[in-house]
Amino acid sequence: MDSAEAKHKCGVFGVWGSPQAAHLCYTALYAQQHRGQESAGIATNEAGQLRAHAGMGLVPEVFNERILSQLKGTAGIGHNRYSTTGSSRSCNAQPLMREYIGGQVALGHNGNLVNADLLREHYEQRGHMFQTSTDTEVILVLLASHHLSHDDPVVATLQHLQGAYSLVFLFDDRIEAVRDPWGWRPLVLGETTEGAPMVASETVAFDALGARFIREVEPGEIVTLSDRGVESRRFAESQTPAHCIFEHVYFANPSSQLFGETVQIVREKMGAKLAEEAPVDADYVVPMPDSGRSAALGYAVASGIPYREGIVPNRYVGRTFIQPTQSQRRTAVQLKLNVIDEIVRDKRIIVVDDSIVRGTTTRGKMAQLRKAGPKEIHLRISCPPIRHPCYFGIDFPDRTKLIAHNRTQEEIAEFLGVDSMHYLSLDGMLSCVNRPADNYCTACWSGQYRISPDRPVNKLDLERNQLRMFTDTST
Template identity: 50%
Template sequence: MKKEYCGLFGIYNHPEAARMTYFGLYAQQHRGQESAGIVTWDGSKLREQKGMGLVADVFNESHLSEQLKGNIAIGHVRYSTTGASLLRNAQPFMVRFGDTMIAIAHNGNLVNAHELRVELEHGGAIFQTTMDSEVIVHLIARNMNVDGDCIEDAVAKACRRVKGAFSLLIQANEKLIAVRDPHGIRPLALGRVGDSYVLASETCAFDLLEADCLRSIRPGEMLILDGEGQRSKLYAEPNGRKQCIFELIYFARPDSDVFGQNVYGCRKAMGMALANEAPVDADFVMPFPDSGNYAAVGYAQASGLPYEQCMIRNHYVGRTFIQPSQDMRDFSTRVKLNPVRSMVKDKRLLVVEDSIVRGTTIRTRVKKLRELGAREIHMRVACPSIKFPCFYGIDFSSKGELIAANHAVEDIARYIGLDSLHYLSIPGLLSSVEGPDNFCLACFDGDYPIPPCEGAGKMCLE
């Protein structure tokens, strides 16, 4: 299965900044369940609380009402794309440089972090984590130390040195700075609630807080919020939008607008395109929840086939549970999804999935449907076949782990146990989104907008 990467939230000028950030992170919990953190500015210093696990487990009432005081805050939920799963790698990452306290929250992945880290270490820098995000902090500090730059200029210089995908929230004393990479690979939106500005990876966070979405942070833009109000400047010229299309295929919540587009509508359109490309004479359409739900709705509507929810998801499964004995095979898969037996027997099933990365989880689910008596099982996948690794923050960084990179479609169908398999074509995918030229398709076609450097996808201490 794919693993989410990170979610950001920031708020400026709100009396309950920590509480608002808590709910902003809660709304984006799907973007990372490994760790969570909040940093606030109380007027004289930065305060922080971080921990491993879900937002609701990391923070309690005393954190929000007593410890995390202040009217400015940034928060982060994480799944590691670089850096080990350790508390020291949880974000926001905080340092002190002279009279300035700096905290940074990063969504994305840098392709030149390894070479920059080596350069910085040779210059005497001492790293505390294995995160690529810490490279940015060291660059900022060096710019302030050597060149005497103000924080805005130091951030701009640092962001011009790094390459890759990055949406950043940086807290520097009373300033809140938002930055997006010149390609706009990762999303970041600006909103407003009352007299307060809010920033988030997804607009679903704004909805929970009843905030109005103003706009997306532009590629190559730096937005500064401080006592002078809201200021914006380009730290780098936009280099052609290459937004991560997996936000619309899989990562983002369907009730979010990402890159100015409604996620639900895009996924439904992908399903409709699938139905036009690869019709099947089946009894009904069904998804593997939750990722395939919305494409399956589109497929059913376009094909005229009934839509059935034949796989029931257990919504109360957390990241950890008591492990079963060895003879309870595939338990982790079965505890999450269970078929409706009476709906499956002797039926011709058309299963819609959002994507196939490794194929192992889907194989287990298809095997279960066969055991329950399904007569035919056809699968339609709402994105093209993933043949190339991603270096920008999605957790498939090795070509060897991608089933479509090494096997023909017919062989994949046979391995999974399907009667037929069809992936949505690249033209079909692009017909489902607005601005098709604005998306990165590297995991499908190998055309990387930012060529990976030597050592991309790893850090020195991993």
């Protein structure tokens, strides 16, 4: 992954009926840390009283034993965030917790709403003042407005939402876990060895807790965790799924079960298909750590070219795409990667990475590799060229900043400073997954969207609206 690149991710978790709820949330968030490194938060329920703590940074930076001991209760939800709506600020850290006529509620959200701007304008015109610049707060405002007028305010709220959302609501008497009708973002159901039900973005959270994976939450389904156990109801008919295949390409943990398949196996298949589509004579296949490893292994096995670790990551630098500014990302890239000169010098190297979005840090990586003296550098990417914006939870909404926008493959290779490059074809990528091709969202590659936004969507739209409202009320 070009580290100035795709950012989406959030991770959610929820558990009901465990005296160790806060600690389970902590461990699950730690296991899903790859889904967001900007902020983390946990909300718990003790006898109907909700408490929450959230802050900026990694999970172990936000929480310690003293804080966890204060989050008492037998139920809790947690959230890791990378900002895709609203900037990286503490007020936007989740779970968001609010009080309304119905009581208290906390909410964690993975995804993006494409109609959040319109919904927010509607409520601002009615005099509502928002405290954050996230689309998640719009959901809470909708919930409060529907509490007295609907028998099932959660369902009434969801029927107004358009876009991608996997949600965990914590109420005083239950957790409601929700997945949008298209199933864009993953959400899975499991239980502890003691039988406490839980939900998470990825099965890797269950693995970390020694818990059992039961099934995926279905698109258009609400799963309720409470003292009555696990209950299910539908709020919408399932659509033809629009599972985000970028989860398989990059986002998810390799050990996770995602959309019915193990991520590691899918990535190896993508690498093998890439070797079939783009063969080249070389001495070594070298992965771009860490995200290119699985595909590089598949490429090496399929091609018969030896796999070598010629680029070593610094484990103490986070996933660089999550750094909020370009200068921070550039510095992080230099710190993160060390090239082993003796392996690559005078060799023909195939470098395998999962994706390129903006291309700026990939260019820096290739320059860093070139200094070590390889004879040739052949770059292979295990997904197609990204040419279109994503409106459903990945932070590349501006097509003009995408390296593949209005560039040929040869022009991209020249810009990156490599001897050749090749992307996996769209059909080739889709051949590596088990579901029918129309079960996946491929909009960022194909430009074919299941839902089109009512207006152009930008990550900071709600923040600008908040500033505008503040200015209007101050004058």
